[in-house]
Amino acid sequence: MSKHSLSQFLLIFTFFIALMSNDASSSETIYYPRSTAKIDPHIDFILEILNTALREFPGKYQPVPSAAAYPQTRSINEAISPYGQIDLVWTMSTNERETKLIPIRIPLDKGLLGWRIAFVNDKNKDILSQVKSLNDLKKFDAGQVHDWPDTEILQNNMLNVVSSSTYEAMFKMLAANRFDYSPRAIFEIWGELASHSSMPIFIDTHIVLHYPTAFYFFVSPRKPVFANDLKLGIERIITNGQFEKIFQKYQRDAIQKADIKHRTVIELRNPLLDSRRLPLNRPELWFKP
Template identity: 50%
Template sequence: MLSAQEAQFVRYPRQSMDADPNGKYIMRLLSDALALDNQHYELIPSKDPMQQARAIYEMTSGMGSIDVMWTVTTDEREKQLIPIRIPIDKGLFGWRLALVVNPKLLHQVKSLDDLRKFSAGQGFDWPDVGILRQNDLTVMTATAYEPLFFMLRAGRFDYFPRSMLEIQKELDTYRSIGLHIDDAIALHYPTALYFFVSPRKPDVAKALQQGLEKMLKNGQFEKLFQQYLGSTIQRARIRNRTVIELNNPLLKAESLPLDRNEL
């Protein structure tokens, strides 16, 4: 056992702010939650950036280099790792807007059948690939995040679905190559963004769970959520869009704790 004075290192996958536009919010949430435990934790990024598949491998390996990560949940991931079932996105990662080259491209889309005429782009190891394909949507994939924006610009696919919490910051980064946020539709499927902890670190999982619960109770969670994400949510203007509902075959929707008043 470590004494209260000794720091326990908690390693997470390094990501650029481009690859994770909500990184500042998530890191603040992670550090504040762990700070509420009696044990002192020191957050350490991995030496190099990691794709999701590699991070999960490192989390499940007996000698892996990663202890905690954040990603959208699936039934499979919840079996492999220790899920902290507090949706740090309040389920909003399931609301997807589209980056496009032609801002009027999707203006005539009123149904899922209409959307099937177009192709989407995604990262090869993102759960969204399976969700979109299970709904009979065409998906092109890339092995890295940044090239997807240039593939969209080059016409390799028609639209790039992104979380409503990510898309504005991404547009700000890639606006110069001629991208736009579609203002006509929103895709929706049940999901949530969780922290996941390696099975090697059950003590970290317990501390993180308890810390986040305390933050929900004392209002600190809501304060950070609004501070970092409130304006982004307003700019998405969901009420003005045609909502295309998708099934999520990768997750039992009843496992999502989205009916909690605090969320």
């Protein structure tokens, strides 16, 4: 190779390296909270939706987990704060969260978060077998994490709740019979059972709780452009069918296992969310048992 050709090659090579470097450096880092759970039951599903939606904006955003694990309340507060470390969270919608954060009003779970079946201690597998109404359920103690919206929802429906300080502590308390049952969303519970297989817990087969809610992406007010792009990206993958494919990939088996049609449905009020905020005019976004 002549010196002239070598110089041209090196110039072109340097140009492409610089171009790639500029593309990488131009990506905006979006921090989401690392979970406190040993195994996060949502993470693969959520990240596939997130990354598929953001592929509509090649190279523009780079989602990254936070260095430290964040419990739910702290992650939301970090997203709200003008100087917070978190840009994106995914969680149950409430009126307060929709006011303080930017909600992407597309239910990632298609409303499954509001369909809840319960863990029970495996020594009391049939403890809920005679529950046919909300009044019947009031005889038992539920277990939830203290800062979850579900705790307030259950209490507002006059159900007894024993709260735990952390997610993992909730399972230890159930194993120790500190409460009778722990309601979990049907798209959470099977993965949680697998990740706590050494514990004496069992999935109740008798009842399902239901209340109106949605599991949204919430974006920090610091990131309005990202919020707009994320919504547009999700709308595009809904239109082209990718959203439904991802939902079925992760949730189909859980829905079948839950067997809702053969359970007693206990309807609950949700005082934390005005149902008029929900996109109920779009039936394609909602699960119907």
